[in-house]
Amino acid sequence: MVSLTADDTWLLKDLRGFIEPVEIYDASGKFLGLFVPANLERGKQIYAEAVAKIDRAEMERRLQSKEKGIPFEEVRAHLKLLEAEVERRKAAGEKELTPEEAVAFVRSLRRQQHAPDGRTSESGDRTETDRCPTP
Amino acid sequence: MPYTVTATPTALDELALIWTMASDRDAVSRASNKIDAILKSAPLGQGIDLGDYRMLTIEPLTVCYTVSPDDCLVTIRRYIYRG
Numbered sequence: 269m270v271s272l273t274a275d276d277t278w279l280l281k282d283l284r285g286f287i288e289p290v291e292i293y294d295a296s297g298k299f300l301g302l303f304v305p306a307n308l309e310r311g312k313q314i315y316a317e318a319v320a321k322i323d324r325a326e327m328e329r330r331l332q333s334k335e336k337g338i339p340f341e342e343v344r345a346h347l348k349l350l351e352a353e354v355e356r357r358k359a360a361g362e363k364e365l366t367p368e369e370a371v372a373f374v375r376s377l378r379r380q381q382h383a384p385d386g387r388t389s390e391s392g393d394r395t396e397t398d399r400c401p402t403p
Numbered sequence: 404m405p406y407t408v409t410a411t412p413t414a415l416d417e418l419a420l421i422w423t424m425a426s427d428r429d430a431v432s433r434a435s436n437k438i439d440a441i442l443k444s445a446p447l448g449q450g451i452d453l454g455d456y457r458m459l460t461i462e463p464l465t466v467c468y469t470v471s472p473d474d475c476l477v478t479i480r481r482y483i484y485r486g
Contacts, residue, residue: 270459271449315460321483330411330467331455333411340407347422
């Protein structure tokens with residue numbers, strides 16, 4: 269089950285991406301209704317396939333990893349810059365980025381972002397009175 | 404206060420790889436943004452629970468993530484693409 273707050277950014281094509289029932293709320297928290305994908309069995313199958321793709325040892329390593337998380341705003345910005353680089357190359361008639369070059373590109377952005385003299389975009393400025401929503 | 408959604412560097416590399424190789428890059432970008440929007444509000448109630456972590460799919464992406472309620476922090480640890 270998924271729940272979301274509807275606003276102008278949710279489009280029909282977004283609903284097509286759901287593979288399980290979705291509770292839809294308005295901005296005031298009022299329950300508007302339930303969206304149920306036509307083929308729920310397909311959703312179960314997709315999750316089963318995704319679970320089967322996961323190497324348990326590799327996942328365990330990732331769960332134990334001390335890698336510091338990158339705020340999603342930064343992830344989104346890096347994807348935008350990657351997209352801009354792809355477009356720039358296309359416009360300049362240069363060869364396309366290979367997948368390996370794309371990964372190297374986002375790694376270089378990360379290095380620049382977190383260079384000792386650069387600003388970082390960590391989002392840890394919270395007070396003890398701030399609370400996250402109860403699930 | 405909403406949860407802060409983060410991705411590990413390894414997961415971000417994975418997303419860049421997926422985006423580059425995807426036949427519909429816009430769909431990958433949209434799905435990753437929507438996953439962020441959903442996980443910000445109530446990450447423990449979404450998708451399926453696999454014990455140590457949870458999994459959420461908005462096609463064409465699936466994410467594996469962990470939640471730290473004390474820090475209001477969601478960490479995406481893996482992206483899986485279904486193209």
